[in-house]
Amino acid sequence: MPFAVLGAAYTVPMNSPLNIGVIGLGVMGQRMLERLNAHPRLKATLVWDADGAALHRTLQTHPGLQAATGAAPLIASSGLHGLYIATPPAAHMAFSEAAFDAGLAVLCEKPLTVDFEAARRCIARIEREGQRAAVNFSLASSPGLAAAWQAFGMQGEASVGALQAVQIELRFAAWPRPWQAAAGDWLSQRAEGGFVREVLSHFIFVLQRVLGPAEVEHSHVGYPTDGRSAETALQARLRVGGIEVQIDGRVDSVLPMADHNRMLWRGSEGELELRDWFGLRRRKTGQDWSDVGDAATHRATGQADQLEQWVALIEGRSHGLPGYGEALAVQQTIEVLLAGREGR
Ligand SMILES: NC(=O)c1ccc[n+]([C@@H]2O[C@H](COP(=O)([O-])OP(=O)(O)OC[C@H]3O[C@@H](n4cnc5c(N)ncnc54)[C@H](O)[C@@H]3O)[C@@H](O)[C@H]2O)c1
Numbered sequence: 220m221p222f223a224v225l226g227a228a229y230t231v232p233m234n235s236p237l238n239i240g241v242i243g244l245g246v247m248g249q250r251m252l253e254r255l256n257a258h259p260r261l262k263a264t265l266v267w268d269a270d271g272a273a274l275h276r277t278l279q280t281h282p283g284l285q286a287a288t289g290a291a292p293l294i295a296s297s298g299l300h301g302l303y304i305a306t307p308p309a310a311h312m313a314f315s316e317a318a319f320d321a322g323l324a325v326l327c328e329k330p331l332t333v334d335f336e337a338a339r340r341c342i343a344r345i346e347r348e349g350q351r352a353a354v355n356f357s358l359a360s361s362p363g364l365a366a367a368w369q370a371f372g373m374q375g376e377a378s379v380g381a382l383q384a385v386q387i388e389l390r391f392a393a394w395p396r397p398w399q400a401a402a403g404d405w406l407s408q409r410a411e412g413g414f415v416r417e418v419l420s421h422f423i424f425v426l427q428r429v430l431g432p433a434e435v436e437h438s439h440v441g442y443p444t445d446g447r448s449a450e451t452a453l454q455a456r457l458r459v460g461g462i463e464v465q466i467d468g469r470v471d472s473v474l475p476m477a478d479h480n481r482m483l484w485r486g487s488e489g490e491l492e493l494r495d496w497f498g499l500r501r502r503k504t505g506q507d508w509s510d511v512g513d514a515a516t517h518r519a520t521g522q523a524d525q526l527e528q529w530v531a532l533i534e535g536r537s538h539g540l541p542g543y544g545e546a547l548a549v550q551q552t553i554e555v556l557l558a559g560r561e562g563r
Pocket of ligand 1: 242243244245246247248267268269270273290305306307308310328329330355356357399401402403404417
């Protein structure tokens with residue numbers, strides 16, 4: 220049975236394939252292509268990358284895909300239902316706007332942008348026209364976020380008591396991380412890249428989704444002296460409502476842990492810990508930690524759920540993916556952190 224899609228000029232038969240155009244075929248684009256390959260409805264059909272070699276490699280790995288002749292022709296081609304944008308942030312807003320012109324639903328990679336004015340215009344348009352747009356924060360569909368929301372969100376169950384403080388700890392033996400070695404130079408440069416935008420933004424998203432807007436009270440950023448390379452350290456203090464949030468992030472080759480992250484929620488009667496993305500454990504004060512489920516299972520179910528939310532986005536149904544407004548609020552906090560702020 221066909222159904223109308225919010226603000227769009229076409230209908231999609233229920234359970235039929237949803238054709239996705241993909242722009243940006245680097246590290247993240249490849250990962251998403253693999254995930255789409257395994258999905259029963261979301262089908263990558265048309266792809267484009269400004270780098271001909273990336274396009275060529277992608278077609279060799281996925282012979283069922285078609286190459287577009289450019290980003291604009293891809294977006295304008297008939298038969299697409301959605302656009303997935305996996306380029307570095309500079310191009311995100313322009314591609315989003317073009318996709319809305321073409322009536323496509325958009326899933327865009329984080330960080331949303333470093334151009335706040337363009338983002339505000341884009342968000343105003345999304346609200347005015349009912350455009351379908353979301354941003355890929357991988358923790359949005361994670362059991363860790365659900366647990367933090369359940370414990371400390373608006374109607375928290377208080378399983379570990381009232382929230383007292385939050386700590387976020389990030390450690391990298393190298394930046395970019397080894398699995399991102401093939402990514403472009405942008406990732407290691409301060410204009411668009413760095414671990415604060417790339418990794419901390421996921422945890423600021425979780426923090427702000429559960430507790431609301433954060434205020435940066437103090438931020439000290441360590442940069443290499445070359446004037447171009449991304450940050451290698453961040454120590455910061457934020458406040459959300461009355462709650463203090465401490466952030467400690469470092470890139471250091473002598474670190475014993477190659478790539479580690481931890482978000483600790485300290486309650487009056489115990490603690491909740493999100494660890495290495497999808498790991499989740501809990502303890503009551505004075506007791507030992509106990510794992511809540513298994514991290515690999517959490518990752519698999521989180522990713523599967525995210526694709527179902529993407530289907531809902533395209534079909535114009537309600538979904539839990541972060542919108543552009545929520546992603547901009549994350550990015551605003553991130554950019555204040557990166558600008559540095561003297562403590563009060
Ligand atoms: N959600 C996540 O967990 C996650 C993980 C990694 C990266 N990301 C995000 O995904 C995006 C891409 O990151 P990546 O690691 O794949 O980077 P990458 O450098 O490996 O790939 C980016 C690709 O985009 C292409 N590109 C750049 N500008 C373009 C343009 N204007 N038109 C067409 N193609 C263009 C490049 O040629 C390159 O192939 C970034 O925003 C990054 O922050 C998200």
